[in-house]
Amino acid sequence: MSSHGIRDRVAIIGMGCTPFREHWDKGTDDLLIDAATECCESAGIARNDIDAFWFGTAQSAMSGIALAAPLKLVNKPVTRVENYCATGSEALRNACYAVASGAYDSAMAIGVEKVKDSGYQGLNGFPIPNDGTNRTLTAAAMFSLVAPAYAERYGVEPDHLRRVLARIASKNHHNGARNPRALFRREMDVDAICAMPSVAGQLSVMDCAGVADGSAAAIVVRAEDAHRYTDKPLFVKALSFVAGNGSGLLDPDYNYTTFPECVEAGRDAYAQAGITDPRSQLAMAEVHDCFTPTELVLMEDLGLSARGEAWRDIEAGVFDLGGEVAVNPDGGLKSFGHPVGASGLRMMFECWLQLRGEAPEDRRIAHADRGLALTHNLGGYPGEMVSFVGIVGNEHG
Amino acid sequence: MRGIISAAGYVPHWRLQRSAIGAFHGGRGGPGARAVASYDEDSTTLAVEAARPALADAGPGAVPEVLWFASSSPTYLEKTNATVVHAALRLPRSTAAYDAAGAVRSGVGALRAALDSTVTTVVVTGELRVGMPNGGDESAGGDAGAALVVGDGDGVIAEYLGAASATREFLDRWRSPGELRTKQWEEKFGENNYVALSGQAWTDALSSAGVIAADVTAAIVVGPHSRAVGAVRKKLSVPSGVDIAKQIGSSGAVEAALHLAAQLDVASPGDVLALVALSDGADVVLFRVTDAIVDRRPSRPVQPQIAAGDDSLPYSKYLAWRAVMAPEPPRRPEPARVSASAAGRSVEWKYGFVGSRDRSSGAVHLPPARVSFVGGAVDDMEPIPMSEVLGTVVTLTVDRLAYSPSPPVIFAVVDFDGGGRLPLELTDARPEQVRVGSRVEMTFRRLNTADGIANYFWKGRVIDGPDEGNHP
Numbered sequence: 001m002s003s004h005g006i007r008d009r010v011a012i013i014g015m016g017c018t019p020f021r022e023h024w025d026k027g028t029d030d031l032l033i034d035a036a037t038e039c040c041e042s043a044g045i046a047r048n049d050i051d052a053f054w055f056g057t058a059q060s061a062m063s064g065i066a067l068a069a070p071l072k073l074v075n076k077p078v079t080r081v082e083n084y085c086a087t088g089s090e091a092l093r094n095a096c097y098a099v100a101s102g103a104y105d106s107a108m109a110i111g112v113e114k115v116k117d118s119g120y121q122g123l124n125g126f127p128i129p130n131d132g133t134n135r136t137l138t139a140a141a142m143f144s145l146v147a148p149a150y151a152e153r154y155g156v157e158p159d160h161l162r163r164v165l166a167r168i169a170s171k172n173h174h175n176g177a178r179n180p181r182a183l184f185r186r187e188m189d190v191d192a193i194c195a196m197p198s199v200a201g202q203l204s205v206m207d208c209a210g211v212a213d214g215s216a217a218a219i220v221v222r223a224e225d226a227h228r229y230t231d232k233p234l235f236v237k238a239l240s241f242v243a244g245n246g247s248g249l250l251d252p253d254y255n256y257t258t259f260p261e262c263v264e265a266g267r268d269a270y271a272q273a274g275i276t277d278p279r280s281q282l283a284m285a286e287v288h289d290c291f292t293p294t295e296l297v298l299m300e301d302l303g304l305s306a307r308g309e310a311w312r313d314i315e316a317g318v319f320d321l322g323g324e325v326a327v328n329p330d331g332g333l334k335s336f337g338h339p340v341g342a343s344g345l346r347m348m349f350e351c352w353l354q355l356r357g358e359a360p361e362d363r364r365i366a367h368a369d370r371g372l373a374l375t376h377n378l379g380g381y382p383g384e385m386v387s388f389v390g391i392v393g394n395e396h397g
Numbered sequence: 398m399r400g401i402i403s404a405a406g407y408v409p410h411w412r413l414q415r416s417a418i419g420a421f422h423g424g425r426g427g428p429g430a431r432a433v434a435s436y437d438e439d440s441t442t443l444a445v446e447a448a449r450p451a452l453a454d455a456g457p458g459a460v461p462e463v464l465w466f467a468s469s470s471p472t473y474l475e476k477t478n479a480t481v482v483h484a485a486l487r488l489p490r491s492t493a494a495y496d497a498a499g500a501v502r503s504g505v506g507a508l509r510a511a512l513d514s515t516v517t518t519v520v521v522t523g524e525l526r527v528g529m530p531n532g533g534d535e536s537a538g539g540d541a542g543a544a545l546v547v548g549d550g551d552g553v554i555a556e557y558l559g560a561a562s563a564t565r566e567f568l569d570r571w572r573s574p575g576e577l578r579t580k581q582w583e584e585k586f587g588e589n590n591y592v593a594l595s596g597q598a599w600t601d602a603l604s605s606a607g608v609i610a611a612d613v614t615a616a617i618v619v620g621p622h623s624r625a626v627g628a629v630r631k632k633l634s635v636p637s638g639v640d641i642a643k644q645i646g647s648s649g650a651v652e653a654a655l656h657l658a659a660q661l662d663v664a665s666p667g668d669v670l671a672l673v674a675l676s677d678g679a680d681v682v683l684f685r686v687t688d689a690i691v692d693r694r695p696s697r698p699v700q701p702q703i704a705a706g707d708d709s710l711p712y713s714k715y716l717a718w719r720a721v722m723a724p725e726p727p728r729r730p731e732p733a734r735v736s737a738s739a740a741g742r743s744v745e746w747k748y749g750f751v752g753s754r755d756r757s758s759g760a761v762h763l764p765p766a767r768v769s770f771v772g773g774a775v776d777d778m779e780p781i782p783m784s785e786v787l788g789t790v791v792t793l794t795v796d797r798l799a800y801s802p803s804p805p806v807i808f809a810v811v812d813f814d815g816g817g818r819l820p821l822e823l824t825d826a827r828p829e830q831v832r833v834g835s836r837v838e839m840t841f842r843r844l845n846t847a848d849g850i851a852n853y854f855w856k857g858r859v860i861d862g863p864d865e866g867n868h869p
Contacts, residue, residue, distance in 0.1 A: 118730075120728060120729060120730055121728065124729070124730050127730075127732075129736035129739055130735070130736055130739050131735060131736065131739040131740040131743040131746075131747050132732075132735035132736075132739075132740060132747065132844065132853075132854060133747050133764065133854045135820060135821075136732065136799055136800060136844075137794075137796050137799050137806065137808050138796055138798040138799045140796070140798060141794045141795075141796035141798070141799060142794075144794045144796075145792050145793075145794050145810065148792060148833075149792050152833075198797070199797045199798050200794060200795070200796050200797060200798055201794035201795060201796075245770060246770075247770035249818070249819075249820060250760070250761075250762055250763065250766075250770050250817075250818055250819075251770065251818060252791075252812045252816070252817075252818045254818075256792055256810070383820070
């Protein structure tokens with residue numbers, strides 16, 4: 001199998017991102033219109049001048065019509081995309097391939113999720129008729145299995161690991177507090193987080209991503225056309241995706257301290273982008289911090305920490321805003337919530353701001369000059385997940 | 398020789414102390430405790446849990462041609478409940494499965510039908526005994542299951558000697574479908590009838606069996622009319638057999654088989670046992686315990702199950718479990734109903750807990766798969782029944798958010814002995830009783846109900862918790 005990638009063949013020339021909120025007064029259509037409009041203005045292009053659209057939503061709408069109708073697109077190909085929590089990134093990946101193939105000159109990737117209309121807290125999947133034997137655990141419970149397994153494997157005292165996990169949440173809250181688009185804009189210290197009652201295993205509600213509505217969008221064109229639209233395009237260096245086969249649920253050798261799908265997506269993306277030492281080469285990473293143990297393990301799976309060392313690196317501040325590699329400088333899912341279709345593009349929006357020097361002063365990362373940023377999503381559970389890794393850079397290689 | 402080949406009772410894990418009932422209603426509530434089926438058990442699952450060891454004890458040679466399921470608390474009307482039991486026991490398609498449901502007398506009736514037939518038959522019973530709060534049935538009832546395998550051959554542990562019934566229409570206890578409350582006519586009216594009818598059945602049964610009263614080692618008298626049971630016991634003037642009702646409550650249609658199973662746990666070769674069941678008539682069935690019992694003792698005796706009960710169950714939880722008092726459900730979407738066609742395709746997995754094993758790599762797949770996760774071979778799997786295989790908890794969590802009729806959900810990743818892993822829900826335990834390394838057996842449960850459809854599947858049950866067995 002070969003994964004050749006499309007390094008430097010496609011560039012992002014405009015982006016938009018709505019505030020992520022409990023948007024009681026905005027529907028799916030409103031959010032799409034807001035994100036698409038901001039995105040088009042950012043690129044200086046009219047929406048009907050875009051050739052094709054990839055539209056990600058997990059369960060807020062079906063078919064391309066759900067984008068074409070609110071935007072009143074005229075005779076446009078619109079593809080609805082769904083791939084669990086990586087849906088937004090998957091829209092971008094496919095839009096990039098469409099442009100790279102030469103089929104279109106430009107394409108928009110746009111994602112949305114209207115979570116807050118369900119009447120229930122949290123994300124709730126719609127039921128597919130089945131035999132009734134599927135697990136009905138919450139995602140929080142499934143990911144809570146990671147913490148004790150990690151503590152056991154690397155000999156970290158559970159109470160100590162509890163504080164490490166709280167520090168992840170605290171860091172992301174710190175960043176989110178500096179981001180006007182974030183849902184949560186309040187800092188939380190480690191002690192306050194540790195004091196919360198547990199909801200699943202060791203995890204408290206403060207270890208979980210928030211819940212919000214939102215939408216984000218990007219326009220991609222051929223790399224050679226990028227400077228017609230902006231002085232500071234982001235060039236797509238790598239796009240990688242793995243759909244796990246669920247063997248982690250069957251395999252007694254799986255130990256819940258790693259997500260093999262993410263390891264592989266990361267490895268493939270680094271190869272595509274020519275990255276050999278991500279910790280020193282990446283300026284930042286936006287990773288899928290759906291729960292704090294997820295971010296812990298991802299540091300190792302994505303090669304930002306050595307195996308068994310992420311907990312030390314987190315305590316040492318390696319991934320803080322001013323650290324060696326800023327992780328989730330925008331505040332992450334922790335501060336933004338997780339409107340599934342939008343999250344991957346929201347992550348890319350932070351790369352867009354940081355690598356173009358447009359992030360506000362109090363949220364700037366230390367090593368923007370490295371010029372490379374990673375986005376990562378996962379969807380599903382330990383043992384059975386999808387994973388996306390994308391890398392963009394502000395220079396054509 | 399025809400008779401009972403194997404017998405097993407199932408006493409659920411939980412006990413409700415009668416003092417807990419009294420404390421709530423402002424009284425003493427009486428001594429002792431009643432057995433309580435967990436929120437995820439019903440008459441069908443109780444029957445399955447009893448039938449699993451009974452069939453195992455009967456051995457592979459005794460394949461029932463008929464299954465009778467008896468209960469006065471069936472989960473379904475119109476639809477046969479026995480087919481669920483049939484599926485959970487992985488009985489062959491050629492085995493018929495029938496319900497004898499509605500009346501308490503169905504329990505002994507099914508047993509008599511089995512004894513009087515000529516084919517190997519398994520009689521399974523399960524019962525949820527409920528009643529109005531602070532009422533006699535709530536306090537005196539007990540949930541349980543029991544199963545008897547009836548057939549011919551050297552494996553018979555209790556030879557069927559003969560039986561007789563006495564039937565007359567009279568109104569003692571009655572309940573309308575869907576009602577919680579069982580009503581009862583004045584007690585002495587029923588008592589008089591039972592004493593008279595049992596006398597007749599007793600005489601007829603002894604004569605049909607060719608034994609005299611003095612030959613009877615133990616008379617096992619059962620029935621929901623406790624006063625009549627006491628009176629008949631006294632009048633028979635033969636030694637009384639086990640009295641499980643006194644320990645866990647009166648279990649309706651289960652009682653005859655449950656008491657017989659418990660008596661066979663302790664019986665000696667040559668014992669003559671008289672089962673006397675009082676319910677809308679009297680039925681007397683006589684057995685002689687054979688030498689075979691020495692080598693074929695029930696593998697899951699009743700008394701240890703009674704001793705292992707957890708009597709910490711709060712009355713409020715009991716009321717919620719039986720939907721006598723409905724607390725506000727979690728604010729989560731309720732489960733969707735099971736798809737009949739999807740369930741139909743996965744009968745062996747969903748009901749029988751049969752996985753698959755890849756012939757080339759040996760990898761066990763739970764649920765069964767067509768393509769192996771090791772090596773990728775397609776359609777080279779053999780079925781591997783897992784319901785009787787034990788496992789070990791690898792990691793676990795407690796989910797306080799997931800929808801459950803009785804939160805929180807205890808969830809564990811379990812590795813099975815000999816291969817195979819499944820993340821599954823644990824039951825009959827409190828969170829602090831489970832740890833990494835806990836040993837787990839499988840148990841057949843009702844996960845939830847939606848649109849009237851009971852969703853059955855298997856859960857894990859810890860068998861060696863930190864305080865060793867009694868409180869898993």
